[in-house]
Amino acid sequence: MRYSVFEHSLPLATSEAPLAEVAAIFDASIARYNVLATISTYRGAKGLVMNFIASDPRFAGKIIRVGHEFDQYFLVHLKNHMDFQPYSSSYRATVLSAVRGVLSYAVVNSFYGYRGFLDVVLDPTFRETAMRSSFSDNEFQQFDKALDDEIAFVESNLMAGYVPSGKGVPPEFIGTRFAPGWSDDEDNLKWWFENKLGCKAFVHSKTMSNAQKKFYFAAKKHGGIRVLFLRWGVILGIDAFVIIPFMFKLVTWTGLNATPAQSLKTNDYIKSHPLTGKPCIYYWKQRGQGDTDLHEGLLTAHLEKVSAETKDVMPLEEKQSSNIEKIWIRVLDITRPIRSELTESEEDYLFIYMPTYGRAAGQVRNLLQPNKCMHDWCRYMVEKYDLRDDRGDLLEINISRLRPSLVSKLMSAGVDISVIQAILGHSDVITTMRYIDKHNFAPKARREIHKCLSNIRKNREDQVRQPKQIAVGKTNDPSIIFTTATALCLDVYNPPARVKKATGWIEGQACTNFNMCLRCSKVVILEEHLPRLLAMRRGYKFSLENGAGATTHRAVLIQNLSVLDGILGENSDFSHSVLSKANQQSRNLEVYVDPFLVRGKYEQV
DNA sequence: TTCTTAGTGTCGTTAAGTAG
DNA sequence: CTACTTAACGACACTAAGAA
Numbered sequence: 336m337r338y339s340v341f342e343h344s345l346p347l348a349t350s351e352a353p354l355a356e357v358a359a360i361f362d363a364s365i366a367r368y369n370v371l372a373t374i375s376t377y378r379g380a381k382g383l384v385m386n387f388i389a390s391d392p393r394f395a396g397k398i399i400r401v402g403h404e405f406d407q408y409f410l411v412h413l414k415n416h417m418d419f420q421p422y423s424s425s426y427r428a429t430v431l432s433a434v435r436g437v438l439s440y441a442v443v444n445s446f447y448g449y450r451g452f453l454d455v456v457l458d459p460t461f462r463e464t465a466m467r468s469s470f471s472d473n474e475f476q477q478f479d480k481a482l483d484d485e486i487a488f489v490e491s492n493l494m495a496g497y498v499p500s501g502k503g504v505p506p507e508f509i510g511t512r513f514a515p516g517w518s519d520d521e522d523n524l525k526w527w528f529e530n531k532l533g534c535k536a537f538v539h540s541k542t543m544s545n546a547q548k549k550f551y552f553a554a555k556k557h558g559g560i561r562v563l564f565l566r567w568g569v570i571l572g573i574d575a576f577v578i579i580p581f582m583f584k585l586v587t588w589t590g591l592n593a594t595p596a597q598s599l600k601t602n603d604y605i606k607s608h609p610l611t612g613k614p615c616i617y618y619w620k621q622r623g624q625g626d627t628d629l630h631e632g633l634l635t636a637h638l639e640k641v642s643a644e645t646k647d648v649m650p651l652e653e654k655q656s657s658n659i660e661k662i663w664i665r666v667l668d669i670t671r672p673i674r675s676e677l678t679e680s681e682e683d684y685l686f687i688y689m690p691t692y693g694r695a696a697g698q699v700r701n702l703l704q705p706n707k708c709m710h711d712w713c714r715y716m717v718e719k720y721d722l723r724d725d726r727g728d729l730l731e732i733n734i735s736r737l738r739p740s741l742v743s744k745l746m747s748a749g750v751d752i753s754v755i756q757a758i759l760g761h762s763d764v765i766t767t768m769r770y771i772d773k774h775n776f777a778p779k780a781r782r783e784i785h786k787c788l789s790n791i792r793k794n795r796e797d798q799v800r801q802p803k804q805i806a807v808g809k810t811n812d813p814s815i816i817f818t819t820a821t822a823l824c825l826d827v828y829n830p831p832a833r834v835k836k837a838t839g840w841i842e843g844q845a846c847t848n849f850n851m852c853l854r855c856s857k858v859v860i861l862e863e864h865l866p867r868l869l870a871m872r873r874g875y876k877f878s879l880e881n882g883a884g885a886t887t888h889r890a891v892l893i894q895n896l897s898v899l900d901g902i903l904g905e906n907s908d909f910s911h912s913v914l915s916k917a918n919q920q921s922r923n924l925e926v927y928v929d930p931f932l933v934r935g936k937y938e939q940v
Numbered sequence: 941t942t943c944t945t946a947g948t949g950t951c952g953t954t955a956a957g958t959a960g
Numbered sequence: 961c962t963a964c965t966t967a968a969c970g971a972c973a974c975t976a977a978g979a980a
Contacts, residue, residue, distance in 0.1 A: 370966075370968095371967095372966075375951095376965095378949095382950070422952075423952070423953055425953050426951090426954090428964080428965090429953080429954090435964090436965075436966095463953075466952095466954065467954055467955075467969075559979095561980085593968080593970090690944095692978090692980095693945030693946060693979075694978055696944095696945085696978075696979075700946085706947085707946070707972095710970075710972090711945090733969085733970065734969095734970095735970080943979080945978095945979105946975100946976080946978105947977105948974085948976100950972090950973090950974105951971085952969105952972105953969085954968085954969080955966100955967080955969090957964105957966075958965075959962105959963090959964080959965095960961105960963090
């Protein structure tokens, strides 16, 4: 039996349409999906399969019947074919996965009696282009400076504006026409523009007012309205290139993905979140099926589900929010004139513009995809500012590179992974870690650990050589010695800036951020601390091995564990006998795993 | 007619999530 | 975790259509 229960809706391949059956199983499979991105992925796979069949001698001149010519080895053939094409590893995996999905669906529904297929194992995927990779520090600085320059340029154009001149004289009329000669004087046109058109620019359209029409025709002898407006400093419109730099600037501060940035609404910036009192941004997000967006864990307090819709919340740190606020207010200012043109049914997007030319001239637009302006603007920027990558080639700019660049910046600023996680809007810190791994930030983490260890060693040597009063600080009471769970503190009233910025630090009070000790420059670790540190290490290992750390604080555990390994491991500064004695003592200690994440705050580098 | 700029479809790549 | 699926995003060629 070759046909399925769907028989009535499935066409048969004929000599006129030899691929009809293949197309049909794809179409039926595609119909399962309703997310546009997925549908287009499957359509792409369909196209590729069609081309493959059309070009492969195996199928030449045949009618392709599913289950016969299109047999159980099809996926294997396709993979072999793709292996010889210059496709990226990711694309291979994507296409093969989609085709596998189609075949499985055909099997499940027994389309054309298709019974089964030989599956293939996908190859590992690699990053093969710079498309969405982080800028290097140098590249980022270059771009950021160009961005600032461009914003200044846009601002100066906007600010120049039109200054009413008071020149010219009112026209005489003959009937409804201007008296001959009046419009030859450009100043007279200025008079009309200032007194009859309210100094407002316009573009040619069918809906021009009579006053505008008169001006339009009179302007022709002076080169046309565009030329006049340009010469007079009249802003024709808030076009895409005026508004895009502000969006890019916002993304350098937020790391938003393209679509969420493009779909920000005017009221998505909240100065004081109802729960936390902290500034935040509400942003649209499709991933995570909407109702699973809510972050769990320690950051829950910052985050609130906005509605049943797909919106997420990005908590903002001080510096970040003040920069964002500036951009936000400026964009609202700039777009105010065109915002009033929005009809009630149109969405109140933050980033809107009004093209001054072409098909959409005079209409309010937003930057949601598909929109080519962004791409055009990137090219314009690279050329205008001659931006170069580290190899000296023209820099590849797109908005998606700013996200990993922000992460890179945060990493080198020593911002904790949990904060990065919140900023990126990942529901699981594992995703953040994977992100960081993929982007090759690991060396930075290693440098961090190395720094911690050499600091610890230096402090210990100093302390052993010349013991200091510990924790005198502002109390002036030398009898107070601060011992955290794991170490001594050199100056509990004056920790490094990074610790001061962390949650829980109150000026004038002793530092209680014990969880940051291992990475603090004031830490002193002596022989007496070893048992507790050994217990701590045991706890971390246990936690990691048993999966407890797999979903929550894994990154912090791993990083602290690396530091602990440095202190207690094979290359320890402590002698073998000291360590083994400490090990004995540690058996009686409770396993200690710090339940809190190390908190940092965002700093600009 | 030519110039501009927006809009569309297709191809290709990578990120982000899930199942087991 | 690995292996895989699904979503997101960019480049680009080409088309549309009004303005000059």
